[in-house]
Amino acid sequence: MKIGVPKEIKNNEFRVALTPAGAKELISHGHDLYLQTDAGLSSGFLNDEYEKVGVKILPTIESVYDIADMIMKVKEPIEPEYKLIKKDQLVFTYFHFASHRPLTEAMIESRSICLAYETVQLPDRSLPLLTPMSEVAGRMAIQEGAKYLEKPLKGRGILLGGVPGVLPAKVLILGGGVVGINAAKMAAGMGADVTIADISLERLRYLDDVLPANVNTMMSNVYNVEAKAIEADLVVGAVLIPGAKAPHLINRELLKSMKTGAVLVDVAVDQGGCIETCKPTTHENPTFIIDDVVHYCVANMPGAVPYTSTIALTNATLPYAVQLANKGWKKACQDSEPLKKGLNIIDGKIVYPSVAEAFDLKSHNVESFL
Numbered sequence: 001m002k003i004g005v006p007k008e009i010k011n012n013e014f015r016v017a018l019t020p021a022g023a024k025e026l027i028s029h030g031h032d033l034y035l036q037t038d039a040g041l042s043s044g045f046l047n048d049e050y051e052k053v054g055v056k057i058l059p060t061i062e063s064v065y066d067i068a069d070m071i072m073k074v075k076e077p078i079e080p081e082y083k084l085i086k087k088d089q090l091v092f093t094y095f096h097f098a099s100h101r102p103l104t105e106a107m108i109e110s111r112s113i114c115l116a117y118e119t120v121q122l123p124d125r126s127l128p129l130l131t132p133m134s135e136v137a138g139r140m141a142i143q144e145g146a147k148y149l150e151k152p153l154k155g156r157g158i159l160l161g162g163v164p165g166v167l168p169a170k171v172l173i174l175g176g177g178v179v180g181i182n183a184a185k186m187a188a189g190m191g192a193d194v195t196i197a198d199i200s201l202e203r204l205r206y207l208d209d210v211l212p213a214n215v216n217t218m219m220s221n222v223y224n225v226e227a228k229a230i231e232a233d234l235v236v237g238a239v240l241i242p243g244a245k246a247p248h249l250i251n252r253e254l255l256k257s258m259k260t261g262a263v264l265v266d267v268a269v270d271q272g273g274c275i276e277t278c279k280p281t282t283h284e285n286p287t288f289i290i291d292d293v294v295h296y297c298v299a300n301m302p303g304a305v306p307y308t309s310t311i312a313l314t315n316a317t318l319p320y321a322v323q324l325a326n327k328g329w330k331k332a333c334q335d336s337e338p339l340k341k342g343l344n345i346i347d348g349k350i351v352y353p354s355v356a357e358a359f360d361l362k363s364h365n366v367e368s369f370l
Contacts, residue, residue, distance in 0.1 A: 001328075022314040092317070114344045119352060144286075241271070244354035
């Protein structure tokens, strides 16, 4: 199979879909790898490193899309890429369709095969291709939140862990999944007073067992979230419903009762956000302020640490990419239930129910395409 890796063109996206090590593994299975020149440069991987393992370097993004049977990316295609995607071309990347109708319509029109990292799902309902970036984003949420609590950046001017004789900051984490637990570990390690909320009592029991003593667990409901948000210095939105839009847990009205200079970090923003006032921002302009509350809503947070993120992503996606390349997407998805769940759009038809539901469009049975 001919596999193409274009350079990411989303604002301040520095990751690349495949490391030289990952490329070598696919080449060892007999596949041809094509990389847009300098696609790995911002992640710390030079063209020479790819060429040494047998990757062919192409000069333009157009040439990569033109030659490839399968495109491997990090972020969803953006508007300049829509016209480059061909009928029956397999595109393997993060899509997050439910939060972006123009992308969904463009991929329907392209009649390509859209296999989304974020909906590949194991029998235990875990999301193996979302997990590594969720781990990065969860830890970054605290790192960025602590930074934007500084007064010169319009925050409250509070140190997350406090000092002897001064109480630490209060951190509220909404969602106890991969993002939430990583955020809680990081915040706890910095000495903050942490509360993590989830709707699953079973998950809360687990979190209570594994997290440090300065992390308290709380059942997520309207009353509890409102009460804790008013007290919080930093709120991290970490809610995920696979393939669907995130529910709003903090609304505009609640902001008026929050502390001046409090910080909201909505990691769920690429799925629509779990904070009503959040809208996607970029690493170039990461924050905005509403009702004196700082909003950090960067939709590709792991892109700021591309070396770590690229290696972590390749570690997770490579086994699935090998299956897709070796067998073709149909046979691979027939043989692998997790990969089958990754299929979102096939030949102009939506096959992932949550995506269809988000836009009131028709959902088709994925089995009819396999």
